[in-house]
Amino acid sequence: MLKRIERRNAKLGMFIHDPHLPRLDRWVGGFLLTTNQDLERVQRSNLETVVIDTGLGMDVEDYRASTTAPTVWLQSESHIDLLGAAKARVRALFADARLGVSSFDEADSAVRAIYRSILADPTALIEMSRVKDDEDDLQRHSMAVSGLMMQFAEFLDLAPPTVQVLGVGGLLHDIGKIYLSSDILAKTAALTEEERNAIALHPQRGHDLLAQDPTMPELVLDICLHHHEKLNGAGYPHGLKAGEISLAVQIATLCDVYEALTSKRSYKPAWSSADALSSMSQTLDYFDEELFNQFRLFVKQTFFNQDTKNTAACL
Numbered sequence: 001m002l003k004r005i006e007r008r009n010a011k012l013g014m015f016i017h018d019p020h021l022p023r024l025d026r027w028v029g030g031f032l033l034t035t036n037q038d039l040e041r042v043q044r045s046n047l048e049t050v051v052i053d054t055g056l057g058m059d060v061e062d063y064r065a066s067t068t069a070p071t072v073w074l075q076s077e078s079h080i081d082l083l084g085a086a087k088a089r090v091r092a093l094f095a096d097a098r099l100g101v102s103s104f105d106e107a108d109s110a111v112r113a114i115y116r117s118i119l120a121d122p123t124a125l126i127e128m129s130r131v132k133d134d135e136d137d138l139q140r141h142s143m144a145v146s147g148l149m150m151q152f153a154e155f156l157d158l159a160p161p162t163v164q165v166l167g168v169g170g171l172l173h174d175i176g177k178i179y180l181s182s183d184i185l186a187k188t189a190a191l192t193e194e195e196r197n198a199i200a201l202h203p204q205r206g207h208d209l210l211a212q213d214p215t216m217p218e219l220v221l222d223i224c225l226h227h228h229e230k231l232n233g234a235g236y237p238h239g240l241k242a243g244e245i246s247l248a249v250q251i252a253t254l255c256d257v258y259e260a261l262t263s264k265r266s267y268k269p270a271w272s273s274a275d276a277l278s279s280m281s282q283t284l285d286y287f288d289e290e291l292f293n294q295f296r297l298f299v300k301q302t303f304f305n306q307d308t309k310n311t312a313a314c315l
């Protein structure tokens, strides 16, 4: 909800609504006040009032209810808090899905929390995947793919509503894996044919679960059903070829593969960005070459400074 407040009442943790901000901020049309510098900038401005979005940040009432609230939004803690809030929403979303409930609204709320986390720290989600914690692998992967897809979509200058729905598609692309046992998902030995067949069903099963919500966007269903298709026709479940695979699905596929390679799993260590991109460049018949080149540029621009191990040579 948008609310106009006096400038002097602006506090850390509030989301300042401004539809004219550029770049990452533009989708939600504003920014989260996470640093004292930003807060001072707002308070010293010549505006009498500012508009806050209470759906994306703290409300004036939150500060009346608790005098300690603002301290949790200080710079050093805010990234962790935002990431924790996003994780909690995703956990609840997947718990509902395991009970057979599919809700676009819930997924959309979780995506907004993920987006806020990216605004505060663009590397938060991809870094989260490199370190194995007690978070469920599937949920962590889904969050990271969602964040990557939104960031890549913004890099490609796609329209804000499309960025948002792509984020939901990324979050839900593997939802069909909730039907697989954790033994199969964590298996380090070679899979049996029966296990491979069970895994191959996850796009269709996920699609069928999501389609129960009549408000689920077609684009999200498309991503869920087709994210394992490959441009050379070697993918599944339908063996689609170039020209039959949407841009949304191609964005999802690139982000999905990159995230899987750069994340730590029970059966493999986390690869560097350089190794992941190098491996992906060996299979260019799976991806559109021009889109892959854009993806490589996007990774360089977004993560290069934080990922200096041996990235430069490959990028």
Ligand SMILES: [Fe+2]
Residues within 6 Å of the ligand: 173, 174, 202, 227, 228
């Ligand atoms: Fe998948």
Ligand SMILES: [Fe+2]
Residues within 6 Å of the ligand: 141, 145, 173, 174, 256
């Ligand atoms: Fe995936």
